Amino acid sequence: MQRDRRRGNRTRTQTYHAETASTKVGKARLGDALESKPGALEAMKKAVEPEPLPRVIEDLPAEAEPSAEAGDGADGTKPVRRVAKKYSREEMHARLLKAQGSHAITDAVEAFFYAGYALEDDDQEGWLQLLEHRDEGRVREAIERLRKSFLRKPVRHKPLLSQRLRRIEDNADEAATREAAADMRKSL
Numbered sequence: 149m150q151r152d153r154r155r156g157n158r159t160r161t162q163t164y165h166a167e168t169a170s171t172k173v174g175k176a177r178l179g180d181a182l183e184s185k186p187g188a189l190e191a192m193k194k195a196v197e198p199e200p201l202p203r204v205i206e207d208l209p210a211e212a213e214p215s216a217e218a219g220d221g222a223d224g225t226k227p228v229r230r231v232a233k234k235y236s237r238e239e240m241h242a243r244l245l246k247a248q249g250s251h252a253i254t255d256a257v258e259a260f261f262y263a264g265y266a267l268e269d270d271d272q273e274g275w276l277q278l279l280e281h282r283d284e285g286r287v288r289e290a291i292e293r294l295r296k297s298f299l300r301k302p303v304r305h306k307p308l309l310s311q312r313l314r315r316i317e318d319n320a321d322e323a324a325t326r327e328a329a330a331d332m333r334k335s336l
Contacts, residue, residue: 237265245273253280270297272304279312284325287316291328295335303336310336 181188235243240260247256257278260267267274275297278290294309303309313336316329 234263237263240265241274244277247277250280250282253277254282257281257286267293269293270301272297272301276305276309276312279309279316284320284322287320288325288328291332295332306336 240256240263244253244256244260247253267278272294275290275293278286281287281290291313310333313329313333317326317333320326320329
């Protein structure tokens with residue numbers, strides 16, 4: 149029995165070393181191919197790297213110093229927000245739909261709305277993304293817009309919608325948001 153175990157360990161070790169050797173050979177071949185074609189490495193990096201989302205930057209007047217409250221100017225007014233680079237509506241909408249995670253979705257949504265664009269009433273994918281927004285006011289607005297959209301069109305992405313509504317129902321800070329999510333989920 150011990151002999152079988154030793155044989156099994158030897159096989160695993162040999163397999164590991166064979167994989168390591170083949171990995172080294174593959175890396176060497178890839179390096180040679182990249183050296184023979186100038187610009188190939190840059191093209192690969194560009195293809196692999198995700199496009200950055202438009203960043204929302206806060207500008208303070210030069211004479212204003214930030215006060216103790218985060219986000220307020222010295223005179224107590226909110227700083228002006230602007231989009232770092234102007235994108236077309238289609239580009240910003242595509243970035244909003246591609247965004248993943250609460251922070252990325254919030255940034256994409258705020259940049260989209262601040263640029264002066266609005267989501268259409270029947271844009272279920274866009275309003276579904278807004279359910280991940282950090283501002284519960286935006287989340288409640290998305291729930292209402294989705295409710296109105298479902299009166300005109302059938303529900304798309306029902307499992308994802310149900311999952312997000314359940315998460316909102318369990319984790320939202322404000323009672324109004326929890327109730328809106330629960331009502332919407334029950335009506336599905």
